[in-house]
């Protein structure tokens with residue numbers, strides 16, 4: 279393993295791979311990416327729903343989406359890897375007057391930033407998705423350019439191209455410590471020895487807090503478990519009976535129940551409001567009946583579904599639902615790309631580009647104030663992200 283590097287990236291999920299790729303594109307190739315698992319993208323990145331949307335409540339997040347979706351549209355040609363990107367849209371169903379008011383404000387903001395979002399009545403929403411029950415919904419929003427992509431494809435595309443440009447990727451290596459001398463990064467300790475470096479990128483997803491702690495930096499990220507269930511086609515049937523023809527993502531905003539087509543089946547999930555921070559990713563099968571209770575009111579076909587499998591992964595929650603992106607507070611040479619609060623896959627293209635620019639000393643042309651690491655200590659956090667699903 280290399281013993282000296284300009285940059286060490288901790289974590290081989292979509293964030294670490296994106297930073298590696300964008301650094302390499304800038305000519306910064308004396309970079310080592312360290313992943314403790316035997317494969318890349320087995321953490322949150324490998325467990326996510328693949329959703330990609332412009333529809334956020336926060337201006338900075340909408341800008342991340344515009345840039346990221348632009349790169350996802352060009353990914354196969356520019357990065358050079360297939361990512362199975364379907365822009366069949368996101369449909370948000372709204373059932374309370376408060377949500378309608380909030381979304382009206384946010385749709386105005388999204389449109390001001392150039393995003394084409396439609397305001398629909400429940401009848402129009404139902405017409406978009408066969409089998410969808412919109413009873414009780416007051417309104418809906420739809421953005422055709424939102425969609426679904428393959429998180430593994432995006433991560434491997436970034437990683438392989440970074441490698442081909444000279445970046446070193448080491449799997450099965452755990453970061454165990456970070457040496458800071460005189461307030462600046464000096465080395466990274468690993469299960470396979472020390473790497474001297476002056477720059478460390480914390481891309482450890484739900485484990486960001488512990489990597490920060492190794493360097494003496496506060497990174498307020500908590501791991502929150504989220505489940506995904508897959509409904510399979512009935513025996514002898516080619517597809518699950520309730521599956522939409524397209525890959526449209528449907529989100530019932532009030533309950534956070536969501537679903538989209540996944541192959542011949544249906545992928546669905548829902549937030550658990552009372553989940554406490556945990557690193558445990560064991561599937562809680564007793565949560566499934568709660569999800570189904572809510573789910574059948576929107577997609578009655580789920581009442582008859584057989585659930586073929588399920589998994590749980592970790593959201594990396596920040597206190598305000600916004601990412602922590604940029605230099606760490608008080609430790610020179612430590613950079614953070616953390617706390618994406620359940621929507622990081624889709625923002626990894628832009629977030630990696632921005633952080634690579636900052637590390638390389640270039641102007642990222644992006645106002646990082648809402649994502650600054652010191653906003654919590656200064657109690658200067660702007661209103662956070664409302665669309666955490």
Ligand SMILES: Cc1cc2nc3c(=O)[nH]c(=O)nc-3n(C[C@H](O)[C@H](O)[C@H](O)COP(=O)(O)OP(=O)(O)OC[C@H]3O[C@@H](n4cnc5c(N)ncnc54)[C@H](O)[C@@H]3O)c2cc1C
Nearest residue numbers: 289291293314321322323327329453483591621622623624
């Ligand atoms: C169920 C679920 C559904 C989701 N759905 C969506 C969605 O639809 N759209 C979306 O945009 N986002 C979604 N997300 C969120 C998204 O998956 C995350 O925001 C994103 O994957 C974070 O990427 P990451 O690279 O920061 O973290 P990870 O993918 O977790 O990568 C971090 C890596 O760091 C490694 N690591 C940790 N500690 C060490 C160490 N000490 N030494 C070496 N390596 C270490 C880990 O092994 C891991 O591979 C979902 C998440 C979950 C759990």
